[in-house]
Amino acid sequence: MRLAFADPRNLTLSPLNMHHGRPDPDVSDILPSVRRRGVLLTLLVLEATRDGVVVEDHFEIVAGRRRWKAALAALAEGVEIDPIPIGILEPGDDAAAIEASLIENLGRLPPDEVTCWETFTRLVTSGRTAEQIAATFGLSDVVVKRTLALGALLPRIRNLYRREEIDVATVRYLTLASKAQQKAWLALLDDPEQRAPTGGALKAWLFGGTSIPTKHALFSLDDYPGQIRADLFGEDSYFVESDLFWRCQNEAVAAWREALLADGWSEVEVLDVGEPFYSWKHARTPKAKGGKVFITIGVKGEVEVHEGWLTDREAKRAQAAAERAARGESPEAAEAARLARPEVTQAQGAYIDLHRHAAVRVALTEHPAVALRMLVAHAVAGSAHWQVKADPRAPHDPSVAVSLAASPAEAAFAERRGAVTTMLGLGDDAEGVLGRRGLGGAAGVFARLLGMPDEAVLGVAAVVMAESLQAGSDEVEAAGVWLKVDIARFWAPDEAFFDLMRDRETVNAMLKEVGGKKVADGNLTEKVKTQKGILRDFVEGTNGRAKVEAWTPKWLGFPAQAYTRRPFGPARRARTVAPLLRRAEAALASQPAAIAAE
Structure with missing residues (x-):
């Protein structure tokens, strides 16, 4: 200078x-x-x-x-x-x-x-x-x-x-x-219809409502990608972007939660931001007895961990479960009781179920082979909307039971049913296919069927349908007529057949079938027992009567027919299904591929 x-x-x-x-x-x-x-x-x-x-x-x-x-x-x-x-x-x-x-x-x-x-x-x-x-x-x-x-x-x-x-x-x-922000604040100051925030309100305005101090961060500030603004007149620094802070803080809380679970805690519950933890509403419970960890997060990002607690209700359930376990009851039941609080509300659960149900319904229509397996699984195991039962096949008369036991048709079906029970893992001694809930329900059967080829699944479906087919129904009549069932393959007149006949007019009509009109008319007024004896001679070829081979009464054929003008159930059912089957035949003629060839 x-x-x-x-x-x-x-x-x-x-x-x-x-x-x-x-x-x-x-x-x-x-x-x-x-x-x-x-x-x-x-x-x-x-x-x-x-x-x-x-x-x-x-x-x-x-x-x-x-x-x-x-x-x-x-x-x-x-x-x-x-x-x-x-x-x-x-x-x-x-x-x-x-x-x-x-x-x-x-x-x-x-x-x-x-x-x-x-x-x-x-x-x-x-x-x-x-x-x-x-x-x-x-x-x-x-x-x-x-x-x-x-x-x-x-x-x-x-x-x-x-x-x-x-x-x-x-x-x-x-x-x-x-x-x-300074310019925005000045604009508020100049606006006669608004009030510019000052003092503590200004701090909240600058940070979008809540100022979050950096001291509350669980993560390292060295790795934080956002802005941090220091308060030169205080001891804290603050996060500028609250959304970015919460993303990083939530990731850190999630990592802490995983660490606690890895440390052996059965459950770690993260409460909503701002939701307090009241110790007086909870019971101290150690980790070994199912205690949980509760994590609270304040509106400014502060995090507190409360280890070894259960809600009062959970504590009571845990105590009850422990008492059941002490009595030797299922530990799975005790665990289910401990975890009784659902993850979602009832309404939310319905929302989830119905949307998933809607999607699966469409998918099943797009994959009919899978739908077939699901259908068969429901028929086998049942569900809330499926109650498929085997026909009881319980005759009141003992002689009918004896006759059925000796029927070749019963033996043939039992053989096919046995093959299906083996495929489904039911065991060789299973008495039936339907109602097997021990397989894991319909879902368990469905899983087994998914591993089978279509031919095997169709075989299972056939047995299921046959087992549940109601005796004495229109469906039996329709299937028998359509398939042209030959009753002679599986049936021949037996003791029960003759013993159960009581009507003379009917027996005489049968006698006319096997012996001709002359024989029938000649014995028109004879007792039922006498006419039954003659009928039996023709069927068996005894007492000098010519044997009638493979005779089948109209009662047992398909379609069934009556011998008199009086009511006869099978004949009535045959008349009911006849027009239905004619329409089916017409449709099949125009669409040959509508049904697999039998």
Whole structure:
């Protein structure tokens, strides 16, 4: 720095002066001494330049504005004063000039608070670091950073504080705001229909409702991809993007939950954000006795873990389960009781079930082979909507039971049913296929059928249908007629057949079938027993009667027919299904592939 003297009229105020652009100061306190003795203390100046060239004997004042203004005032009054002393700073070091201005003012008349903020900010703009500023002025790093944050506020906000139109808390919280947020806040301030938040409300507004301190984070801040804003006037820093914080925090909570489960806890329940944990509504329960872990999360992200608890209701269920286990009851039942609280509500469960049901129904229609297996599985094991039962085949008369036991048809069906029970894993001694819930229900049977070829599945379906076919039904008649069942393959007149006949008119009609009209008419008035004996002779070829081979009474044929005009159930059913089968034959003629060839 070089010392010299200069004419006050050749001086101007440097833009680096911390009071540049401010109204002229009050110099009434120093003007009398300047009139008498002139300016005695040195002003700090820079050489004035124009278009990069130094203007000789012209300078810009960095520090000493009030003394210069007093000298100009004295000259304006006609007082002759000596040139004023100046210290010429080296050109190019703006930061040094700003520091000089600030130091000089701090040592004399302290500048206003906002001017200090602005000057510190200009020092940083000119190349000084916060640490260098702290060392120069003997301040702590925290104080300098706070001052720089205040100086970085939008000019209008600084002026609002300078004019005392906003308070200290508001201006400090605004240092947490981005430039866009500061502009948005000013827009609210200018809107007559809205109220700009101030104080603590401003802090909540800046962070979207709730400010989340970084001290609540379970994750490492070093790996956090979002922004963190430090509160220079407090001890905390805050997350700017709450959504990003919650995503990271939830991931950390999930990892903690997995670790607790891996540590042997039976269940770890994470409560809703803001939901409290009340110990008085819970019972202490150790891990070994089924105790759970409850994790609470506050609205500001704080996490607490409560290990070894059950709700009062769960504790009672656990105690009851332990008592049942002590009595030797099923441990599975005890476990089910312990886990009795469902995962979803009843309405939500219905929603899930019905949507899944709708999708599977369509899928089954698209895959008829799978649908066939599901149908057969339901028929075998039953379900809530399926109650397929085997025909009881329980005759009231013992003689009928004896006859059925000797029937070749019964033996043939038993053989086929045995093959199916073996395929389904029911065991060789199974008495039937239907109603086998021990297979795991319809789902278990369905799983077995999925591993079988279509031919085998159709074989199972055939046995299932045959076993559940109702005796004495229209369906028996329809199937028998359609398949042209030859009853003679499986039946021959036996003792029960003859013993059960009681009607003379019917027996005489049968006698006419096997022996002819002359024989029948000749025995028309004979007793039933006599006519049955003659009928039997023809069937068996005894007592000189010619044997009638493979005779089948019209009762047993397909379609069934009556021997009299009186009601006969099988004949009535035959008349019922006849038109239905005729329509089926017509349809089959136009669509030969409508049914597999038999």
